Amino acid sequence: MSVFSQTIKETAALVEAALDQFLPTQGGPLGRVADAMRWGALDGGKRLRPFLAVAAADMFACPRTRSVRVGCAVEMIHCYSLIHDDLPAMDDSDLRRGRPSVHKKYDDATAILAGDALLTQAFEILAEAETHPDANIRCALALELARASGKAGMVGGQMIDIYAEQKNFDFAGVTQLQRLKTGAIIRFSAIGGGIVGGGSADEVAALSAYAEDLGLAFQIVDDILDETSDAQALGKPVGQDSEMDKATFIKLFGMDGAKTKAAELVESAKAHLDRFGDASAPLKGAADFVFERKS
Amino acid sequence: MSVFSQTIKETAALVEAALDQFLPTQGGPLGRVADAMRWGALDGGKRLRPFLAVAAADMFACPRTRSVRVGCAVEMIHCYSLIHDDLPAMDDSDLRRGRPSVHKKYDDATAILAGDALLTQAFEILAEAETHPDANIRCALALELARASGKAGMVGGQMIDIYAEQKNFDFAGVTQLQRLKTGAIIRFSAIGGGIVGGGSADEVAALSAYAEDLGLAFQIVDDILDETSDAQALGKPVGQDSEMDKATFIKLFGMDGAKTKAAELVESAKAHLDRFGDASAPLKGAADFVFERKS
Numbered sequence: 001m002s003v004f005s006q007t008i009k010e011t012a013a014l015v016e017a018a019l020d021q022f023l024p025t026q027g028g029p030l031g032r033v034a035d036a037m038r039w040g041a042l043d044g045g046k047r048l049r050p051f052l053a054v055a056a057a058d059m060f061a062c063p064r065t066r067s068v069r070v071g072c073a074v075e076m077i078h079c080y081s082l083i084h085d086d087l088p089a090m091d092d093s094d095l096r097r098g099r100p101s102v103h104k105k106y107d108d109a110t111a112i113l114a115g116d117a118l119l120t121q122a123f124e125i126l127a128e129a130e131t132h133p134d135a136n137i138r139c140a141l142a143l144e145l146a147r148a149s150g151k152a153g154m155v156g157g158q159m160i161d162i163y164a165e166q167k168n169f170d171f172a173g174v175t176q177l178q179r180l181k182t183g184a185i186i187r188f189s190a191i192g193g194g195i196v197g198g199g200s201a202d203e204v205a206a207l208s209a210y211a212e213d214l215g216l217a218f219q220i221v222d223d224i225l226d227e228t229s230d231a232q233a234l235g236k237p238v239g240q241d242s243e244m245d246k247a248t249f250i251k252l253f254g255m256d257g258a259k260t261k262a263a264e265l266v267e268s269a270k271a272h273l274d275r276f277g278d279a280s281a282p283l284k285g286a287a288d289f290v291f292e293r294k295s
Numbered sequence: 296m297s298v299f300s301q302t303i304k305e306t307a308a309l310v311e312a313a314l315d316q317f318l319p320t321q322g323g324p325l326g327r328v329a330d331a332m333r334w335g336a337l338d339g340g341k342r343l344r345p346f347l348a349v350a351a352a353d354m355f356a357c358p359r360t361r362s363v364r365v366g367c368a369v370e371m372i373h374c375y376s377l378i379h380d381d382l383p384a385m386d387d388s389d390l391r392r393g394r395p396s397v398h399k400k401y402d403d404a405t406a407i408l409a410g411d412a413l414l415t416q417a418f419e420i421l422a423e424a425e426t427h428p429d430a431n432i433r434c435a436l437a438l439e440l441a442r443a444s445g446k447a448g449m450v451g452g453q454m455i456d457i458y459a460e461q462k463n464f465d466f467a468g469v470t471q472l473q474r475l476k477t478g479a480i481i482r483f484s485a486i487g488g489g490i491v492g493g494g495s496a497d498e499v500a501a502l503s504a505y506a507e508d509l510g511l512a513f514q515i516v517d518d519i520l521d522e523t524s525d526a527q528a529l530g531k532p533v534g535q536d537s538e539m540d541k542a543t544f545i546k547l548f549g550m551d552g553a554k555t556k557a558a559e560l561v562e563s564a565k566a567h568l569d570r571f572g573d574a575s576a577p578l579k580g581a582a583d584f585v586f587e588r589k590s
Contacts, residue, residue, distance in 0.1 A: 024446050033446065033454035084411060089384075089403035108384035112407065113454050116379060117446040119411065123418040124441035127434045135430035139422045142437055146419035151319050151328065151412040159328035159408050 004285020011054040012047040014068050015075060019044075022072055022125065032106060036114035040102045041079040048286070049074045049189040052214075055282040056193025056207055069131045070141060070192045073122040077149045078185060080118035083111050085158065119149075132196055140195050148188035157181025171252055175216060182222075183215030190214075190283070206272050210283065213269035218290045220262040223248040224255065229294065266291045299580020306349040307342040309363045310370060314339075317367055317420065327401060331409035335397040336374040343581070344369045344484040347509075350577040351488025351502055364426045365436060365487045368417040372444045373480060375413035378406050380453065414444075427491055435490050443483035452476025466547055470511060477517075478510030485509075485578070501567050505578065508564035513585045515557040518543040519550065524589065561586045 019041055024034035050071025057067030086093040086101035087108060094104050103111035125131065126142045147153055157180030169177065190211035194204040227250055249258045269287045273280035314336055319329035345366025352362035381388040381396035382403060389399050398406035420426065421437045442448055452475030464472065485506035489499040522545055544553045564582045568575035 030446055030451050030454065032458055033451065037446065080411075084407055087384075087404075087407065089407060109382075109457055110454070112379055112382065112384060113450050113457075115411075116375075116414065117450045119414055120441050120445035120450065123437055124445060127438035127441060129434075135434045138434045139424075139430045139437075142418055142434075143422035146415050146422060150415035150419060151325055151332065155408050155412045155415065156325050156328065159325065159405070162404055162408075163327055 002285050003281045004289055007055055007282040008046060008051045011051045011071065014064060015047050015050040015071050018068050018072050019075065032110050033113050033117060036102050036106045036110045037117055039105055040083045040114055041076060041118060044079065045097055047075060049078055049185060052189035052286065053193040056190045057197035059276050059279040060197030060199050062197035066132055066196050067193055069125055070196050073125045073145060074185060074189050074192060076118040076122040077145065080115040081154055083115040087111055137195060141192055144188055144191060148184040153180055153184035174249060174252060178216060178219040182219050183212060186215035186218060187211040206275055210269045210272040213265045214287055214290060217262045217265035217269065220249045220258050221290060221293065223250050224258055262291055297580050298576045299584055302350055302577040303341060303346045306346045306366065309359060310342050310345040310366050313363050313367050327405050328408050328412060331397050331401045331405045332412055334400055335378045335409055336371060336413060339374065340392055342370060344373055344480060347484035347581065348488040351485045352492035354571050354574040355492030355494050357492035361427055361491050362488055364420055365491050368420045368440060369480060369484050369487060371413040371417040372440065375410040376449055378410040382406055432490060436487055439486060440483055443479040448475055448479035469544060469547060473511060473514040477514050478507060481510035481513060482506040501570055505564045505567040508560045509582055509585060512557045512560035512564065515544045515553050516585060516588060518545050519553055557586055
């Protein structure tokens with residue numbers, strides 16, 4: 001087993017256990033919204049974003065009790081965004097990770113509130129003293145996460161994506177869209193790990209450059225899988241982006257061109273980590289994984 | 296003009312100008328979501344919550360450049376909650392502050408995203424160094440706001456409210472519901488002002504006690520207005536809570552009993568502020584205002 005495979009299994013288990021503790025008790029006084037938060041956030045697959053945070057922090061010998069909290073915060077943001085994106089008013093997806101999406105399992109109101117609660121709890125976790133004894137670090141994390149996930153990050157990207165349908169985007173346009181919609185959170189995951197680990201400004205900048213290339217490669221591969229995979233392997237409906245005539249990298253480069261572009265980005269991502277030597281093996285492995293993944 | 300009337304006009308103007316700066320530019324690169332955020336957050340009436348934050352901070356001679364930021368953060372949370380609550384999947388309200396609600400003016404997807412963006416930006420503002428030079432203060436603010444607005448606060452209360460319809464609540468039950476749904480954010484407003492102003496733990500606790508009584512009085516008066524006011528005065532549909540058979544204080548106490556209870560709470564709220572002497576006049580005036588308001 002590669003060092004990447006081993007680390008991502010380890011971190012996924014740590015994050016799953018921590019999320020289970022953070023989330024309100026099933027059937028408790030919060031009832032339905034607690035159940036919906038758990039449905040939308042637990043059993044969540046690979047946990048790539050928390051892995052990036054923990055693996056980046058590991059390079060600075062950061063205690064995992066701290067970096068797992070950063071991983072949980074970014075995963076809560078990721079899960080809230082999936083819950084809201086799946087709503088009938090947005091992408092209208094009934095299936096997520098091979099199971100009914102939150103609004104199908106519960107209802108639209110519960111899904112909206114569960115998403116709001118997860119989004120809010122991400123900041124609660126980062127602001128708590130357990131995340132880092134230095135409040136400057138905690139504030140830096142909260143600030144970066146807010147910028148990555150808000151109007152000038154993920155939410156802004158989602159808005160552009162919805163209203164960009166049937167428009168002709170060039171490479172710069174699609175790249176900018178994906179940098180906001182999915183890239184900003186992937187970038188936060190890596191730099192969040194560097195920040196909680198006490199990395200220097202230069203080291204955090206290297207992590208940022210790595211994650212920007214990685215995020216774009218990730219999205220290109222997502223577009224490829226959306227065209228070539230099947231719903232069972234992917235755990236969600238396929239062909240929707242193409243069907244809805246959304247801007248994708250496949251339309252720009254063709255299938256072969258997209259694969260070449262993704263491979264280039266993965267090599268570039270890894271090169272940014274050379275300064276960290278052998279300690280960067282898990283993160284470099286993640287870049288290879290993003291290129292090779294089948295779901 | 297009372298010191299309260301003067302202060303709330305001043306703070307509303309300061310907050311309006313600051314929100315105008317914080318919010319993304321209309322028609323800018325973020326387009327529709329920026330417009331919707333502005334529609335849902337600007338021209339927002341009395342701005343009672345920011346007033347509480349600024350007036351509480353004023354008692355500690357806190358620079359208003361700082362306290363207005365806390366006020367903007369809590370107002371963004373308040374406005375996001377109204378935008379999401381008004382959605383067809385939730386309360387399905389077409390009218391807010393006498394104007395079309397955000398999803399009526401734009402659409403459901405845009406309203407969901409605009410709410411998400413406002414919620415996220417509240418934490419961005421608190422985490423920024425301009426809010427207070429001491430990161431411990433900024434983290435305390437972010438933590439308290441997250442707790443007030445999340446699963447164990449506003450969102451939890453909203454969830455209970457939706458699923459509590461047609462259930463029989465006693466006074467303790469309705470009080471607990473309102474403490475979460477509306478009280479937690481009002482409490483944050485007051486203690487947020489105390490925290491950013493550098494108040495002692497005792498002083499912040501006094502502000503908390505004041506705000507808890509005030510919040511409950513506010514909600515009782517809300518129930519009274521929902522039965523007695525008209526849509527034009529209130530700027531939103533009336534009689535909905537009663538029609539939907541939601542738990543209200545009127546059902547528990549009757550109209551006269553509810554008025555008596557609100558009056559008692561207002562006196563109790565003011566008594567908690569006696570330790571601050573004359574400096575508490577604006578906050579005491581707010582308590583009287585809450586009781587006397589007609590909309």
